[in-house]
Amino acid sequence: AQSVTQLDSHVSVSEGTPVLLRCNYSSSYSPSLFWYVQHPNKGLQLLLKYTSAATLVKGINGFEAEFKKSETSFHLTKPSAHMSDAAEYFCVVSSMEYGNKLVFGAGTILRVKS
Amino acid sequence: NAGVTQTPKFRVLKTGQSMTLLCAQDMNHEYMYWYRQDPGMGLRLIHYSVGEGTTAKGEVPDGYNVSRLKKQNFLLGLESAAPSQTSVYFCASSYEAGPSYEQYFGPGTRLTVT
Numbered sequence: 001a002q003s004v005t006q007l008d009s010h011v012s013v014s015e016g017t018p019v020l021l022r023c024n025y026s027s028s029y030s031p032s033l034f035w036y037v038q039h040p041n042k043g044l045q046l047l048l049k050y051t052s053a054a055t056l057v058k059g060i061n062g063f064e065a066e067f068k069k070s071e072t073s074f075h076l077t078k079p080s081a082h083m084s085d086a087a088e089y090f091c092v093v094s095s096m097e098y099g100n101k102l103v104f105g106a107g108t109i110l111r112v113k114s
Numbered sequence: 115n116a117g118v119t120q121t122p123k124f125r126v127l128k129t130g131q132s133m134t135l136l137c138a139q140d141m142n143h144e145y146m147y148w149y150r151q152d153p154g155m156g157l158r159l160i161h162y163s164v165g166e167g168t169t170a171k172g173e174v175p176d177g178y179n180v181s182r183l184k185k186q187n188f189l190l191g192l193e194s195a196a197p198s199q200t201s202v203y204f205c206a207s208s209y210e211a212g213p214s215y216e217q218y219f220g221p222g223t224r225l226t227v228t
Binding site for chain 1: 222
């Protein structure tokens with residue numbers, strides 16, 4: 001079974017409009033969930049993480065994500081997109097089921113139009 | 115404090131050639147990881163190390179070997195390169211394993227095998 005599913009391979013928004021990147025996960029154990037961002041030709045940077053504390057997690061650069069156990073989702077949002085947000089975003093799960101290693105989704109490329 | 119560095123940044127190999135990718139970290143981290151990134155597949159773990167002198171297989175280890183002779187360095191070797199190994203390779207390190215410990219990523223090595 002797919003452990004992490006990013007529901008959109010590409011998302012396009014206009015500058016100043018909200019961003020929603022969708023992620024669903026599967027895990028038999030309590031998972032930890034992460035969002036990483038990768039700007040073109042760069043390494044990965046951690047945006048935010050959920051590790052069983054508050055279900056609404058705030059990250060860097062105005063991003064936040066909400067852990068919804070009933071929906072097995074961890075969607076990433078931002079109220080207002082900036083041109084500098086254009087990048088690829090990865091949803092990542094870690095749990096005992098996966099040996100506490102990081103399991104990456106396929107990625108969502110975010111395009112921001114001026 | 116350079117974080118995680120990778121050498122080289124780019125390389126082109128012919129089928130059957132060998133090469134070694136070097137990863138170095140200056141954060142005194144115990145854990146180090148090698149991933150490959152392919153379009154539409156996210157990052158997949160090749161091998162990892164839980165400390166100096168130790169290595170273990172990840173999700174896609176075939177065709178690769180690794181060594182961790184010094185705590186700060188983690189080498190990834192391709193003994194006989196194949197076109198299927200064309201990819202972007204990322205090294206990462208963390209202080210410990212598990213979701214409470216962030217993995218820090220290097221900038222990547224883009225390898226093409228012709």
